[in-house]
Amino acid sequence: MKTLLDLAMQAHQLTKNKRNSKPKWIKPMCRMQSGSYECGYYVMKHMSTIISANVVDSWIEVFNVQDPFSEEDINQIR
Template sequence: MDTIIVDQGRSSMYGFVEPQTIQPLCNKQLDSWECGFYVMSWIKTIIRATITNNWNERFKSTSPISEDTIRQIRQE
């Protein structure tokens, strides 16, 4: 996934929090039509695990979601 860089601009002059570089890691979908299943899978993971921090630990895999998982989400 692309690196998102937040420009600092004049943040230090106005006393704002320093910007961070965010490089999200996530599963790579194999086809363009699978994105809804990927989003649903991530939402289920967040809700079931009650994730409030350590996002990088939970979402560090870049491998595709398995066909079995997509099939299961389709049936729900």
């Protein structure tokens, strides 16, 4: 996916006669589900975190843990 987006950005820059460098990709850490059924809860929890934290500059300030959410966190979203 990253390669495809890099190529699209490069093509766009060529149409605008610009020669910019490749975008700098940042992979923030975030909590990952341990099972196969919690994905909706994780999406909702991450959306809630983004909105309540007013993330503007750095995802690292908010998403810096890779451990799964606790049962209590998931129950709170329910």
